[in-house]
Amino acid sequence: MVERKRILITGAAGFLGSHLCDRFIKEGYSVVAMDNLITGQLKNIEHLFKLENFEFYHHDVSKFIHVPGELDYILHFASPASPIDYLKIPIQTLKVGSLGIHNCLGLAKAKNARVLIASTSEVYGDPTVHPQTEDYWGNVNPVGPRGVYDEAKRFQEAMTMAYHNFHGVETRIVRIFNTYGPKMRLNDGRVLPAFIGQALRGEDLTIFGDGSQTRSFCYVDDLVEGIYRLLHSDYAYPVNIGNPDEISIGDFAEEIIKLTGTNQKVIYKDLPVDDPKQRQPDITKAREILNWGPTIDRAEGLKRTYAYFKSLTEEELNDTNHYNFDKYIIR
Ligand code: UDP
Numbered sequence: 001m002v003e004r005k006r007i008l009i010t011g012a013a014g015f016l017g018s019h020l021c022d023r024f025i026k027e028g029y030s031v032v033a034m035d036n037l038i039t040g041q042l043k044n045i046e047h048l049f050k051l052e053n054f055e056f057y058h059h060d061v062s063k064f065i066h067v068p069g070e071l072d073y074i075l076h077f078a079s080p081a082s083p084i085d086y087l088k089i090p091i092q093t094l095k096v097g098s099l100g101i102h103n104c105l106g107l108a109k110a111k112n113a114r115v116l117i118a119s120t121s122e123v124y125g126d127p128t129v130h131p132q133t134e135d136y137w138g139n140v141n142p143v144g145p146r147g148v149y150d151e152a153k154r155f156q157e158a159m160t161m162a163y164h165n166f167h168g169v170e171t172r173i174v175r176i177f178n179t180y181g182p183k184m185r186l187n188d189g190r191v192l193p194a195f196i197g198q199a200l201r202g203e204d205l206t207i208f209g210d211g212s213q214t215r216s217f218c219y220v221d222d223l224v225e226g227i228y229r230l231l232h233s234d235y236a237y238p239v240n241i242g243n244p245d246e247i248s249i250g251d252f253a254e255e256i257i258k259l260t261g262t263n264q265k266v267i268y269k270d271l272p273v274d275d276p277k278q279r280q281p282d283i284t285k286a287r288e289i290l291n292w293g294p295t296i297d298r299a300e301g302l303k304r305t306y307a308y309f310k311s312l313t314e315e316e317l318n319d320t321n322h323y324n325f326d327k328y329i330i331r
Contacts, residue, residue, distance in 0.1 A: 011078030013040030036060035062095040071111040084189025090148040097152025114170035131280040177242025181220030182308030199260040209271030211250025218243035219301030229290040242281035243294040
């Protein structure tokens with residue numbers, strides 16, 4: 001029998017983590033899933049619990065990580081990742097990006113494992129360069145509301161490069177742009193679940209600002225493919241993964257109204273502080289190094305995502321309790 005490769009995925013019960021668990025199980029890996037379940041949801045991975053090549057640890061990676069046995073790979077995806085999440089739990093956001101990555105890198109060094117870390121387009125802040133290439137250093141406000149996320153992710157990249165350069169740990173860094181798909185938390189505050197949830201509940205869609213700000217949305221399966229290729233490449237510097245198909249939030253609201261066929265109106269609310277005005281990945285590097293590009297357009301991706309949200313129960317649809325705080329909060 002061929003020995004299975006063993007991979008630790010932190011943030012495994014979250015949106016991206018759970019899709020990564022599915023992919024690596026499908027590829028025949030032995031998956032060690034870890035999550036503290038503050039923003040993750042066990043229902044995203046519970047179908048995997050019966051498998052002999054799947055284990056789950058309920059653990060906060062900001063604390064020392066102990067995993068018995070060998071590890072070949074570590075994917076560090078634990079972190080609150082929506083503006084509402086990191087406004088509500090700023091300290092945890094900073095800790096998981098700093099203490100958490102330190103623990104992951106220490107574990108990688110001890111196990112001689114390769115680490116891939118989830119970084120973000122937020123390292124570019126409110127960008128003054130468009131589209132954003134990996135060699136742009138960013139325009140981040142360290143003391144603004146997004147600072148806790150942006151600076152944690154920037155620190156995380158610096159720490160990862162230090163372990164690579166100083167300790168020779170094999171590292172990979174993916175800068176993830178806005179991604180969507182099934183298993184997003186309906187109430188995480190991000191624009192797509194917000195709009196679809198509002199449409200399904202018969203509420204007006206809330207556009208922040210005048211809706212002229214842009215984002216570029218990537219379907220989750222495309223992102224996972226890019227991450228899979230990056231992990232198996234030999235490139236240690238940051239790589240943007242995202243779909244360059246840019247759209248204004250106002251036009252996006254119209255697309256969601258059409259998709260859901262709900263005739264909702266849009267209403268305008270204040271733009272959050274430091275909300276980036278435009279965002280679009282330059283993916284030249286991913287194309288060249290990984291031979292990767294997006295394959296699922298927004299029409300198809302939105303159709304699949306809407307099917308997921310429509311399948312939620314009435315109770316889930318109306319659940320405004322954003323976090324598993326009471327059960328799991330760790331201060
Ligand atoms: N947004 C909006 N209405 C909402 C939620 C978000 O207009 O109900 C806007 C938000 O201000 C931002 C964009 O949609 O300009 C994307 O927001 P999201 O939180 O999804 O991600 P990020 O700002 O981190 O890209």
